[in-house]
Amino acid sequence: MDQPIDLNEFVRALEDLSQESINNAKDELFLSISKLVDTNTELEAEIANSDNHQDKKLYREVIEENQTVIYSKTSRYEASLNALRHKLIDDQKYHQELGKLYDLIKKPEAQDENQHGSQVETKDNSIYL
Numbered sequence: 280m281d282q283p284i285d286l287n288e289f290v291r292a293l294e295d296l297s298q299e300s301i302n303n304a305k306d307e308l309f310l311s312i313s314k315l316v317d318t319n320t321e322l323e324a325e326i327a328n329s330d331n332h333q334d335k336k337l338y339r340e341v342i343e344e345n346q347t348v349i350y351s352k353t354s355r356y357e358a359s360l361n362a363l364r365h366k367l368i369d370d371q372k373y374h375q376e377l378g379k380l381y382d383l384i385k386k387p388e389a390q391d392e393n394q395h396g397s398q399v400e401t402k403d404n405s406i407y408l
């Protein structure tokens with residue numbers, strides 16, 4: 280199993296990467312988050328249509344685990360976007376990219392956070408590579 284890496288260590292690691300590498304990592308994170316959101320949507324539909332209580336319990340557990348991973352990957356996405364912001368992109372592009380992510384994960388407070396900076400916390404403040 281991959282070892283957890285503290286978010287601060289991840290941010291420091293980004294400083295040594297090229298703009299292209301950071302952008303690729305950001306795009307991969309977005310795709311991964313998108314797949315997790317889709318999976319959770321499918322599992323929610325299965326819960327609604329299933330009469331099997333064991334299956335429903337399992338699906339809920341998977342959704343909860345996926346949600347934890349989504350938050351972790353969101354933190355990494357934001358860190359990658361912040362690294363790009365310092366290297367290249369302008370504020371408008373930064374807010375567009377962040378808005379795209381928040382639309383995907385349906386984060387209602389995204390508008391306020393886009394104006395004041397944003398941060399998503401994970402349960403243990405660790406992320407996995």
